[in-house]
Amino acid sequence: MFESKNKYFGRKKGKSFARLEQFQKYLVPPSKDFFKQIGKPRVLEIGIGDGEKISSDAKLYSNINYIGCDIFADGVLRAIRNSKENSLKNLVVFHLNIQDILPFIPAKYFDGIRVFFPDPWPKTKHKRRRTFNNELVQTLSSKLKKNGYIHFATDHDDYFLDALVLLQDQGYRMDNISPNSWKYNEFNALDTKFEKKALDKNHKLFYFSVLKNY
Ligand SMILES: C[S@@+](CC[C@H](N)C(=O)[O-])C[C@H]1O[C@@H](n2cnc3c(N)ncnc32)[C@H](O)[C@@H]1O
Numbered sequence: 001m002f003e004s005k006n007k008y009f010g011r012k013k014g015k016s017f018a019r020l021e022q023f024q025k026y027l028v029p030p031s032k033d034f035f036k037q038i039g040k041p042r043v044l045e046i047g048i049g050d051g052e053k054i055s056s057d058a059k060l061y062s063n064i065n066y067i068g069c070d071i072f073a074d075g076v077l078r079a080i081r082n083s084k085e086n087s088l089k090n091l092v093v094f095h096l097n098i099q100d101i102l103p104f105i106p107a108k109y110f111d112g113i114r115v116f117f118p119d120p121w122p123k124t125k126h127k128r129r130r131t132f133n134n135e136l137v138q139t140l141s142s143k144l145k146k147n148g149y150i151h152f153a154t155d156h157d158d159y160f161l162d163a164l165v166l167l168q169d170q171g172y173r174m175d176n177i178s179p180n181s182w183k184y185n186e187f188n189a190l191d192t193k194f195e196k197k198a199l200d201k202n203h204k205l206f207y208f209s210v211l212k213n214y
Contacts, residue, residue, distance in 0.1 A: 013073050020077035026084070027076075027095055030104040038065050038092065041111040045069075046098045046131065047118055051079030053192045058091035067110075069094040069101055097153075098131065098206035105143050112149045113140055115163075117194035122158040130159065137166045144212050153190060153207045155198035160206035176214070182208050 028034060036143045041064050048054045048068040055078070058066045068091070070076050077097040083091045094101055130151070144150070154160050154173060160182075181188065184205035189195065198205055 002187055016074045016078070019083060020074055021045050023077040023080040023084070026080045028092070030094055030096065030101045032104050032106070035105055035109065038067065041065065042067060043112040043114065044108060044110050045114045045116070048079060048093060049075050049117070050193045051075035051077075051082065051093065053090065053190065054093070054115065055079050055082035055086075055088070056087045059086055062088075063089055065092075067092050067094075069096050069098055071095070076082065098134045098136070102139050102143065105151075107142050107146075108145045109143050110148055111145055113144060114151045116151075116153045116190055117198070118159070120154065120159055122156060130162075132159070132163050132166070134166055137170055141170050141212060146212060147212060148212050149207045149209050150212070151207075153192075153195065153196075153199075155203040155205050155207065156206065157206060158209055160208070164208060167210045170212075171214055172212055173210060174178065174210050174211065176209075182206055 043064055043066050045054050045066065045068040049072065051068070051070075051074075054066050055072045058064075059082075068076075068079060070093075073095055074186075076093045079091065079093045082088070083093075115132055118131050119125055119129070140150070143145045150172065152163050161175070184199070184207070188207050190207075195205065
């Protein structure tokens with residue numbers, strides 16, 4: 001494991017950690033050379049949670065290279081286990097805060113970036129803990145290619161709006177603005193753990209995909 005210099009307030013280990021601990025030996029430190037040897041296209045997922053979504057997508061789309069990170073150890077180690085069990089060559093995950101990885105990433109590196117159900121920190125006094133903030137969006141934008149996409153999902157309407165405004169301010173455009181593209185439906189369902197939790201609680205779910213056209 002690598003100690004993060006960046007502050008994070010969420011959970012760092014869960015019940016499955018003891019079972020998955022053995023996969024820690026496959027964790028790699030981020031480095032410029034490491035990122036240079038990953039082929040294209042490349043998709044970054046910030047906050048992979050239980051690690052299942054990124055693993056199943058890597059299995060489904062073997063032509064895409066997936067790079068994921070999370071501070072929560074269990075999901076990262078589960079993704080490593082999935083990758084080993086299925087001999088996936090297109091999946092790499094870091095047990096790190098996204099802020100600790102970005103300095104090693106070349107400019108215009110990613111074809112897409114996904115942020116699914118980031119911790120909402122709904123209380124006003126905690127909002128500055130939100131990962132998807134102005135500072136992160138600025139750095140992410142420099143790492144995203146022209147015509148690259150950012151795909152975002154949340155069950156918090158104010159996070160949805162804040163994120164949209166942040167990206168609009170950075171000059172992103174949205175191809176499809178019909179409610180079908182941003183309200184939950186079977187077509188845009190992601191099938192992540194936190195999407196399921198939100199559906200169980202009858203929350204409204206919001207999705208969007210924006211393109212960087214510069
Ligand atoms: C609410 S969970 C959602 C997980 C998953 N995307 C899903 O939809 O089920 C948010 C995840 O983001 C992770 N996270 C929060 N801030 C992060 C950061 N700065 N860098 C990496 N991961 C982060 C948390 O540890 C947590 O696992």
